[in-house]
Amino acid sequence: MSGTQTIKPDKILKELGELWTNMGKSDEAEDQSHGGGLLRACAMTLISFADDEEDCIALGEVIAGLMKEHPSRAIVVRVREGEDYLSARVFAQCWMPFGHRRQICCEQVEITCSMDRLAHVAAIVGPLAVPDLPRVILLRSARVVRSGAIRKILPLGDKIIVDSARAGACGFGEIGGLLDAGHIAGDLAWTRITELRSLIAQVLSSRKPSTITIEYEGKEAGPEARYLDAWLEVSLPDTRVGLKGSGQPGSGKPTIIRIDGDLTIQLAPGGAEVRIGSLEQWASLPSGTDEQLLNSELSIVVHDRVFERVLNHITA
Amino acid sequence: MQDPLRFHRKAPPCAVVIYGANGDLTKRKLMPALYRLAYEGRLAPGFAVVGVSRTAMSNDEFRDRMHDSVKKFLEDSPFDEDLWRSFAQGLTYVAGDVGDPASYVELGKHLAGICEDRKTEDNVLFYLSTQPSQYAEIAEGLAGAGLNHGAGWRRIVIEKPFGHDLDSAGVLNGRLQKCFNESEIYRIDHYLGKETVQNIMAFRFGNGIFEPLWNRTYIDHVQITAAESIGVEGRGAYYQEAGALRDMIQNHLLQVMATVAMEPASSFTSDAVRDERAKLLRAIRIMRPDQVADNAVAGQYGPGRSGSERVGGFLSEKGVNPDSQTNTYAAVTFLVDNWRWAGVPFYIRTGKAMPKRVSEIAIQFRTAPLAMFRKATAGAETVPNMLILRIQPEEGISLKFVSKRPGSGMQLRPVSMDFNYGSSFGERSPSAYETLLLDAISGDATLYTRQDMVEASWTAVQPIMDYWATQKFNFPNYAAGTWGPEAADEMLARWGHTWRKP
Numbered sequence: 001m002s003g004t005q006t007i008k009p010d011k012i013l014k015e016l017g018e019l020w021t022n023m024g025k026s027d028e029a030e031d032q033s034h035g036g037g038l039l040r041a042c043a044m045t046l047i048s049f050a051d052d053e054e055d056c057i058a059l060g061e062v063i064a065g066l067m068k069e070h071p072s073r074a075i076v077v078r079v080r081e082g083e084d085y086l087s088a089r090v091f092a093q094c095w096m097p098f099g100h101r102r103q104i105c106c107e108q109v110e111i112t113c114s115m116d117r118l119a120h121v122a123a124i125v126g127p128l129a130v131p132d133l134p135r136v137i138l139l140r141s142a143r144v145v146r147s148g149a150i151r152k153i154l155p156l157g158d159k160i161i162v163d164s165a166r167a168g169a170c171g172f173g174e175i176g177g178l179l180d181a182g183h184i185a186g187d188l189a190w191t192r193i194t195e196l197r198s199l200i201a202q203v204l205s206s207r208k209p210s211t212i213t214i215e216y217e218g219k220e221a222g223p224e225a226r227y228l229d230a231w232l233e234v235s236l237p238d239t240r241v242g243l244k245g246s247g248q249p250g251s252g253k254p255t256i257i258r259i260d261g262d263l264t265i266q267l268a269p270g271g272a273e274v275r276i277g278s279l280e281q282w283a284s285l286p287s288g289t290d291e292q293l294l295n296s297e298l299s300i301v302v303h304d305r306v307f308e309r310v311l312n313h314i315t316a
Numbered sequence: 317m318q319d320p321l322r323f324h325r326k327a328p329p330c331a332v333v334i335y336g337a338n339g340d341l342t343k344r345k346l347m348p349a350l351y352r353l354a355y356e357g358r359l360a361p362g363f364a365v366v367g368v369s370r371t372a373m374s375n376d377e378f379r380d381r382m383h384d385s386v387k388k389f390l391e392d393s394p395f396d397e398d399l400w401r402s403f404a405q406g407l408t409y410v411a412g413d414v415g416d417p418a419s420y421v422e423l424g425k426h427l428a429g430i431c432e433d434r435k436t437e438d439n440v441l442f443y444l445s446t447q448p449s450q451y452a453e454i455a456e457g458l459a460g461a462g463l464n465h466g467a468g469w470r471r472i473v474i475e476k477p478f479g480h481d482l483d484s485a486g487v488l489n490g491r492l493q494k495c496f497n498e499s500e501i502y503r504i505d506h507y508l509g510k511e512t513v514q515n516i517m518a519f520r521f522g523n524g525i526f527e528p529l530w531n532r533t534y535i536d537h538v539q540i541t542a543a544e545s546i547g548v549e550g551r552g553a554y555y556q557e558a559g560a561l562r563d564m565i566q567n568h569l570l571q572v573m574a575t576v577a578m579e580p581a582s583s584f585t586s587d588a589v590r591d592e593r594a595k596l597l598r599a600i601r602i603m604r605p606d607q608v609a610d611n612a613v614a615g616q617y618g619p620g621r622s623g624s625e626r627v628g629g630f631l632s633e634k635g636v637n638p639d640s641q642t643n644t645y646a647a648v649t650f651l652v653d654n655w656r657w658a659g660v661p662f663y664i665r666t667g668k669a670m671p672k673r674v675s676e677i678a679i680q681f682r683t684a685p686l687a688m689f690r691k692a693t694a695g696a697e698t699v700p701n702m703l704i705l706r707i708q709p710e711e712g713i714s715l716k717f718v719s720k721r722p723g724s725g726m727q728l729r730p731v732s733m734d735f736n737y738g739s740s741f742g743e744r745s746p747s748a749y750e751t752l753l754l755d756a757i758s759g760d761a762t763l764y765t766r767q768d769m770v771e772a773s774w775t776a777v778q779p780i781m782d783y784w785a786t787q788k789f790n791f792p793n794y795a796a797g798t799w800g801p802e803a804a805d806e807m808l809a810r811w812g813h814t815w816r817k818p
Contacts, residue, residue: 202361300321302321306321
């Protein structure tokens, strides 16, 4: 456990080292009887920013879930009310894969700070990142996004992940700004429609549609519907693509995709009903929890040219 | 519309016709793999499966049987009843005898209806999950009814064994190729569909640091092990016709060896990769009869223990001839006559009733050229580096090297640096059948064996089979629960090597 006001990266790194040494020793003692073991796993540094008012427990659960697919040094920065507050602690997340005898453990650093100390966090987090591995920033906090400290925080990451569908989060213009600044950017609103896009690509693999209408819930199209519209326009330049709202209040999410006169994809919880003429078939589409979306987004740590092209199309 | 960074590969519309639809492979592997592909949304909306076997059955009975099988044998996946109902709409069944030409005509009519109803674009994959003796007959039956051609593509998948020796493999290939083009024939070797076997190529050709060491200058020898802890478990009657050499080495393990030892392909395309595998298999030195005794060891397990459990010998298995000369263990030293591998022995062993279930490739490097720590460590620094590619059960890669022990003095100790698939990629690995079925439907034959590869691997083992056929072995020669006969240790000792205990 670090002190409450002055935090040095070296001290946190030392605490991490001690954590592993102690875990290794206690495991060794246990190992005598159980023949198990402990494996330290790390494939990236994941830096996430959460608002105090946000449910930090939920974020913790998401990160714990992510560790299995993306073992990382997780640095969680909790921004709290008040002034002049800064503290840090280190701990490990461990799990035992089914059927295995060896625990897999990832390290986690939790930094709690007040808004006025947010700019200092960049100087702490930078040295804590694992060398030579990707550094990904998950920006869930609207306050952090709008703060002046963001200019110091963004350079810490190779990739910045936002969710434009969250209230108060980055909009298309701000994401475009990240791309212009040379960052790799990811938007969970785009990730959310991956399976739907894949299904559309599959059903259109052997046809060239003349018209596609994306119907959505509500009066204004949400980011997912707009991404879908832009992607279809970019991918099928000879096809007339349009958006159509239900006119009633709603989320702005897509509900039905109508392709020419004979093909519809009607979205439903967990999947979609595909109708091609008289053939009806259910296609499973994962519901897309934050954990699933992040799992997918963390797998991509290079520039996603399809996403960038679509975003440019929207912001042009 | 493709997005290769994000989209999983999806199958084009097609119908899969499974011959032997009532058999074990269909129930345990094929149908769970197809269901899983549907679960992941990899199959086209109108995907169809047509089961064919002799048993009279309605479509609904077939669906019910498959429902129970998928539920029972689905691994690492939830079973979704709603998805099943949708998937099962595409399952139909045709009863027919493979020897009856009318059954193929009937199948043709059935497929025409499916093409119309399910929009399969007349693409058909025939999967022969039958007795190997029926492969050619079915292919000829399909061709006789004109089902080997259509408006869409046609492919045929056959399971090993591809013949029982070099001559029969040639005859089978000849008959198949009269009905289908070689590019339409998919010979499945499920070992090649395993993630870790595919990872050998990623490891070798996706990294710059290993390939320069991957040759006779730095590698001392290679050991490939595929050990089963169980015996033949009721498959005695089948197994005594095959034996370990035919059942494992001729196909799976020689393919693994080819993957470990092949030259880099110019591209990751089906023919480029298979050309290199085939070249390696053709470079295996063919033994003369007088060389077999020194370079190949046959074994058969007798009574022993598997853990704390007492197990009987192979000869006490149901359906096994009490005088059986079947090898349940085989170990072979192969040499490869090319510039990269000249003089490097590749030891391959496989056996039933061994101490544990393990498949791995151990690459032993030459020791450091100068033993500079000899005095301080009483020779301990001469421990060679070893790279272990673990295929099962815990897939991963380990590198063994020596490190200085903490403290004064120069004490060295071997340590292991481990990469574990499970910890680095928490996501579920697809089963070999999922991978290979999707490949066949997508027209990717990279992981399938080609006629020249099959014939090259038979050519490599034929002299051993011929020599062993002339011998009267004193079986059993190893106890269940041990690492095989002493003669296998002696085979390596002649080269100054010992088997690794995985």
